Amino acid sequence: MPSDATPLFAAREPIFPRRVSGFFRRLKWAILILTLGIYYIVPWIRWDRGPALPDQAVLVDLANRRFHFFWIEIWPHEFYFVAGLLIMAGLGLFLFTSALGRVWCGYACPQTVWTDLFLTVERWIEGDRNARLRLHRAPMSLRKARLRLTKWAVWLLISVATGGAWVFYFADAPTLLRDLVHLQAAPVAYATIGILTATTFLFGGFLREQICIYMCPWPRIQGAMIDPGTLTVGYRDWRGEPRGKGGVKRRQAAAQAVGGGDAVARYGAAAGKDLAAPRLSRDGATLGDCVDCHACVAVCPMGIDIREGQQMECITCALCIDACDDVMAKLGRPRGLIDYLALDDEPPVVPGATAEVAGLAEHPAGEVAGAARPHWQPKPLWRHVFRPRTLVYTAAWAAIGVALVVALFIRPEIDMTVAPVRNPTFVTLSDGSTRNAYDIRLRNKHGDARPFALSLAQGTPLRLALEGADDARVTVPADSTRLQRVYVTAAPGAVAAGAAHTDLRIWVRDTISGERAHDDTIFNGTGEPK
Amino acid sequence: MSDDRRIDTETGTETTGHSWDGIEELNTPLPRWWLWTFYATIVWGVIYTILFPAWPLLSGATAGLLGYSTRGEVQAEIDRVDLSNAKLTESLATVDLGVLEANEDLHRFAIQAGRSVFAANCSQCHGAGAAGVVASGYPNLLDDDWLWGGTLEDIAHTVRHGIRNEEDAEARFSMMPSFDWLEREEISATADYVRSLSGLDHDAEAAQAGARIFADNCAACHGGDGRGDRTLGAPNLADAIWLRGGLHEDIVRQMRAPRHGVMPPWGDRLGEAEVRAVAAYVHGLGGGERQVAEEVTDAQATEAATVPDASFPAGAEETPSQTGEPDVQPVE
Numbered sequence: 001m002p003s004d005a006t007p008l009f010a011a012r013e014p015i016f017p018r019r020v021s022g023f024f025r026r027l028k029w030a031i032l033i034l035t036l037g038i039y040y041i042v043p044w045i046r047w048d049r050g051p052a053l054p055d056q057a058v059l060v061d062l063a064n065r066r067f068h069f070f071w072i073e074i075w076p077h078e079f080y081f082v083a084g085l086l087i088m089a090g091l092g093l094f095l096f097t098s099a100l101g102r103v104w105c106g107y108a109c110p111q112t113v114w115t116d117l118f119l120t121v122e123r124w125i126e127g128d129r130n131a132r133l134r135l136h137r138a139p140m141s142l143r144k145a146r147l148r149l150t151k152w153a154v155w156l157l158i159s160v161a162t163g164g165a166w167v168f169y170f171a172d173a174p175t176l177l178r179d180l181v182h183l184q185a186a187p188v189a190y191a192t193i194g195i196l197t198a199t200t201f202l203f204g205g206f207l208r209e210q211i212c213i214y215m216c217p218w219p220r221i222q223g224a225m226i227d228p229g230t231l232t233v234g235y236r237d238w239r240g241e242p243r244g245k246g247g248v249k250r251r252q253a254a255a256q257a258v259g260g261g262d263a264v265a266r267y268g269a270a271a272g273k274d275l276a277a278p279r280l281s282r283d284g285a286t287l288g289d290c291v292d293c294h295a296c297v298a299v300c301p302m303g304i305d306i307r308e309g310q311q312m313e314c315i316t317c318a319l320c321i322d323a324c325d326d327v328m329a330k331l332g333r334p335r336g337l338i339d340y341l342a343l344d345d346e347p348p349v350v351p352g353a354t355a356e357v358a359g360l361a362e363h364p365a366g367e368v369a370g371a372a373r374p375h376w377q378p379k380p381l382w383r384h385v386f387r388p389r390t391l392v393y394t395a396a397w398a399a400i401g402v403a404l405v406v407a408l409f410i411r412p413e414i415d416m417t418v419a420p421v422r423n424p425t426f427v428t429l430s431d432g433s434t435r436n437a438y439d440i441r442l443r444n445k446h447g448d449a450r451p452f453a454l455s456l457a458q459g460t461p462l463r464l465a466l467e468g469a470d471d472a473r474v475t476v477p478a479d480s481t482r483l484q485r486v487y488v489t490a491a492p493g494a495v496a497a498g499a500a501h502t503d504l505r506i507w508v509r510d511t512i513s514g515e516r517a518h519d520d521t522i523f524n525g526t527g528e529p530k
Numbered sequence: 531m532s533d534d535r536r537i538d539t540e541t542g543t544e545t546t547g548h549s550w551d552g553i554e555e556l557n558t559p560l561p562r563w564w565l566w567t568f569y570a571t572i573v574w575g576v577i578y579t580i581l582f583p584a585w586p587l588l589s590g591a592t593a594g595l596l597g598y599s600t601r602g603e604v605q606a607e608i609d610r611v612d613l614s615n616a617k618l619t620e621s622l623a624t625v626d627l628g629v630l631e632a633n634e635d636l637h638r639f640a641i642q643a644g645r646s647v648f649a650a651n652c653s654q655c656h657g658a659g660a661a662g663v664v665a666s667g668y669p670n671l672l673d674d675d676w677l678w679g680g681t682l683e684d685i686a687h688t689v690r691h692g693i694r695n696e697e698d699a700e701a702r703f704s705m706m707p708s709f710d711w712l713e714r715e716e717i718s719a720t721a722d723y724v725r726s727l728s729g730l731d732h733d734a735e736a737a738q739a740g741a742r743i744f745a746d747n748c749a750a751c752h753g754g755d756g757r758g759d760r761t762l763g764a765p766n767l768a769d770a771i772w773l774r775g776g777l778h779e780d781i782v783r784q785m786r787a788p789r790h791g792v793m794p795p796w797g798d799r800l801g802e803a804e805v806r807a808v809a810a811y812v813h814g815l816g817g818g819e820r821q822v823a824e825e826v827t828d829a830q831a832t833e834a835a836t837v838p839d840a841s842f843p844a845g846a847e848e849t850p851s852q853t854g855e856p857d858v859q860p861v862e
């Protein structure tokens with residue numbers, strides 16, 4: 001391979017996003033505080049469930065195989081609740097992506113949130129974009145070392161807190177914290193904290209956008225779920241192009257405006273805005289609204305230029321919208337040169353520019369927009385959010401949600417499953433009676449031990465007895481299951497003793513609350529009627 | 531193909547020169563950290579094969595510097611469990627069986643241990659479900675009929691010393707003599723009488739004659755009323771359970787050429803704790819009999835209470851009491 005060929009590998013281009021302020025930045029702050037707050041605080045919320053059960057509101061109790069969520073307790077056999085929630089999460093992703101593109105990536109993904117937090121720390125310590133760029137280029141000095149070390153130390157603190165918070169979801173938080181400090185916690189707790197600390201530090205501090213570009217599957221999945229009606233962050237090139245620094249103050253020149261000016265005017269009229277005043281460059285050519293100030297590029301945490309069109313890297317964090325709106329405000333132009341937009345809302349043609357509007361490339365550049373679609377105008381926002389596609393997702397999502405809630409409220413507090421013992425199917429006793437054995441699993445979801453009474457359906461000639469007990473009562477400890485062997489006997493000569501199968505219903509009653517449950521099974525006889 | 535390489539105008543990246551229907555492939559460079567990660571995995575792999583068993587040799591594989599083996603890990607796990615159960619096992623070997631059931635933890639431990647002992651040593655004859663094999667004369671252990679007694683102590687004794695085991699003086703031993711010196715009709719009449727004891731179809735006239743023959747020849751062991759004698763292992767002939775079959779010809783055959791079950795002694799092979807464990811398991815299968823009449827004395831009750839708690843292996847996933855594991859579980 002010749003030496004001037006593309007190198008096989010390349011170092012990461014460092015990105016120094018500039019500070020930005022505006023609506024979307026504030027929204028992102030709010031979401032950051034909310035999500036991080038939830039993450040760090042939730043394990044410390046207490047919830048009284050009685051003496052036998054943990055008093056942590058949200059607890060994944062792996063040792064006892066229980067998931068506690070406030071008043072809800074999920075047992076392993078109720079894992080379908082978790083499965084249902086996961087399906088809802090998946091459908092929710094479809095829903096949000098089809099309506100709002102990669103909104104998850106832009107606002108709520110832990111990778112985004114923690115990177116944002118780390119960037120903020122970086123900005124506090126090392127200064128804004130230009131200062132950081134200078135520091136990056138400067139040779140190592142005492143000051144540089146000090147700043148770097150301070151930054152890393154703060155990152156490390158955040159990372160430890162992040163890894164630390166995770167393990168609190170799996171054990172009683174105050175106890176675990178005490179054990180952790182006294183170096184008495186389980187090794188797995190330290191290992192988990194260690195691994196999560198390392199990944200947080202590495203992913204938030206150094207890998208950042210590399211995670212999204214190279215490692216995460218979401219961009220591919222979400223990219224495939226976006227359609228032209230999806231709202232996503234984009235640059236209105238028909239309005240911005242041709243970009244350039246204006247030479248002459250903008251003036252009213254709508255009448256003789258060609259290309260861009262014409263389309264812009266029509267769009268502005270449709271949108272109720274006066275966009276009909278094009279800027280002119282130094283040599284008198286008509287310019288679009290983009291002053292090529294690179295503000296949108298400077299703030300981008302992914303290091304891309306949104307003006308090049310939709311890109312795989314863009315996480316739709318909307319910071320470039322804030323940055324550009326700022327510039328437009330200073331120029332006295334309407335906001336929204338970069339904005340949440342749907343591709344099918346934009347004029348199908350890019351007048352006077354070479355770039356193509358993605359998805360509509362079949363229209364030859366330079367064709368007048370108005371001629372192609374004379375009555376074209378942008379749809380209102382809600383028409384993008386409420387579309388057949390999103391409504392179908394919402395319906396499916398809500399159906400599962402309703403089903404889960406209903407299931408949650410009708411599930412019994414006591415529960416029984418009966419498994420007949422089939423080896424052998426029956427035993428003949430010395431008095432000639434026929435006995436079947438059943439293994440009955442009793443579940444007591446109450447916070448205290450419950451004495452359960454087992455019985456057969458009324459009027460049956462069969463008798464029920466318990467192994468190792470004189471009566472048909474069995475106490476199941478609080479919040480646990482108990483397997484109890486039960487014998488059912490048919491007297492010699494009874495119909496059930498001679499029949500091959502007899503239907504059998506076994507009842508269990510909570511002698512304190514009176515709740516009842518039952519399960520149906522079969523009584524096996526000799527099959528030789530007498 | 532590589533002649534077609536060019537710089538892509540959109541991205542500024544060189545293409546590989548590969549083109550399919552006009553779709554070209556960019557030669558985008560790998561991220562450097564990716565390459566480092568790749569090298570790191572290679573280094574890790576090499577170190578791993580030095581430390582752990584890895585390279586195949588003619589017989590076996592390199593042992594690795596750490597001397598790790600999965601077999602060793604299993605052995606260590608077994609040792610750990612044995613160690614943590616040591617006290618419990620010792621209690622089980624020495625506790626008075628009359629009060630074993632009073633200590634719930636120890637009793638549960640015994641039954642669970644007994645289940646494995648049974649599956650490994652007893653199920654070959656008595657069946658995995660302990661239902662025995664009638665055709666071969668292996669008794670059903672689930673019912674309430676016991677040839678030699680069905681209390682915990684009785685069962686443990688049987689397991690320990692075996693049945694008709696000539697090497698052990700304490701083994702249960704008895705022989706039913708052959709009655710083929712009786713007339714054919716006499717034997718047949720006796721069989722009718724035996725069937726009448728448990729209300730089975732019989733020839734009433736013959737049974738009357740059989741009653742006399744029974745009183746003269748059989749009652750010594752099986753009792754005047756045919757209810758058997760456990761000290762002799764003489765079966766109860768008046769109940770519904772027939773180890774050798776209850777048909778008329780079955781009974782005739784047994785009188786003419788008696789068959790006797792043999793059971794090996796397990797005391798030496800299993801050790802006292804396991805003997806007791808399997809006795810507790812069998813006792814809990816639905817037919818176990820309570821020790822009769824003997825009141826549990828205060829001293830015994832205290833002893834039962836002082837047996838150490840079931841200490842399940844530290845760090846084990848769960849203890850049976852936590853998951854509500856069964857006292858008795860079906861042996862499939």
Ligand code: SF4
Pocket residue numbers: 104105106109110111112211212213216217218219315
């Ligand atoms: S690309 Fe992946 S890691 Fe990046 S923000 Fe989106 S979901 Fe998160």
Ligand code: SF4
Pocket residue numbers: 233296299300301302303304305306313314315316317318319320321
């Ligand atoms: S281009 Fe950059 S700043 Fe703009 S939304 Fe995408 S990722 Fe954010």
